Structures are given as C-alpha cells and as structure tokens.
Amino acid sequence: LNNEITIFEKILAGEIPSTIVYENEHVVAFKDIIPKAPVHVLVIPRKKSRNLTEIAGVPETEIGHFLKGVALTATALGLDDSGYRVVINNGRDGQQSVEYLHAHILGGRPLKWPPG
Numbered sequence: 001l002n003n004e005i006t007i008f009e010k011i012l013a014g015e016i017p018s019t020i021v022y023e024n025e026h027v028v029a030f031k032d033i034i035p036k037a038p039v040h041v042l043v044i045p046r047k048k049s050r051n052l053t054e055i056a057g058v059p060e061t062e063i064g065h066f067l068k069g070v071a072l073t074a075t076a077l078g079l080d081d082s083g084y085r086v087v088i089n090n091g092r093d094g095q096q097s098v099e100y101l102h103a104h105i106l107g108g109r110p111l112k113w114p115p116g
C-alpha cells in the first residue's frame with residue numbers, strides 16, 4: 001500500500017501555500033498551479049482517498065459530499081451560467097499525477113471535446 005504524503009495533504013495542512021477558492025466541512029478547493037483554462041480549480045475531499053478506484057470502499061454519504069462540494073465550488077466560482085467541465089484523472093492511462101483523489105474544474109472558455 002502506498003501511504004506516501006502527497007502535495008495535496010501539505011496544501012490541506014497549510015504547509016505549502018495555495019489559493020483556496022472554496023471550502024466547507026468536507027472539501028477544499030484551490031487553484032491549479034499550472035492552469036489549463038482561465039478557470040482551473042482542484043477540489044479534494046478532506047478525508048483522503050488515493051484515487052477514484054478507492055472510493056468503492058468509502059461511505060456513499062462521503063462520496064456525495066465530495067461531488068456536492070465540486071458543484072458548490074463551481075457555483076462559488078460563478079461558472080453556472082457559462083458551464084464548465086469536471087475531470088477526474090484516474091491511474092496511469094488517465095495521467096493521474098497526484099495520488100490524492102481530486103476533481104478538476106475547468107472553465108472560462110469553450111472547452112474542446114474529446115480531450116487528447
């Protein structure tokens with residue numbers, strides 16, 4: 001099992017700086033350091049899962065609070081009228097680079113589909 005501390009745990013602990021744009025009891029949302037769109041925010045659950053696969057073992061209410069946290073973040077960012085995209089990269093082929101479950105919120109311009 002890989003219990004390595006990730007950069008997101010350090011952000012959560014306030015050990016490294018980030019620009020937090022929304023938070024509640026369940027989630028923290030902060031700006032991606034290398035934005036791929038005019039709005040690029042990452043939403044993480046306060047309670048760690050390493051990836052989407054792992055949430056098979058997480059209570060449904062916690063999973064619900066995570067997804068709801070994504071929606072509340074997008075609303076707080078003012079994205080509801082324009083729309084936005086939510087992405088969860090999972091594992092190697094999904095190009096997940098940080099082993100702490102996170103949803104990307106991308107917006108502020110029309111996004112292309114499909115992704116590369």
Ligand code: 5GP
Pocket residue numbers: 007018019030031032033034035042088089095096097098099
């Ligand atoms: P992944 O590729 O795992 O889906 O997404 C990880 C994201 O975290 C990337 O978009 C990357 O730019 C972002 N990221 C990596 N390190 C940091 C950091 O130290 N601070 C912030 N705010 N974002 C980071």
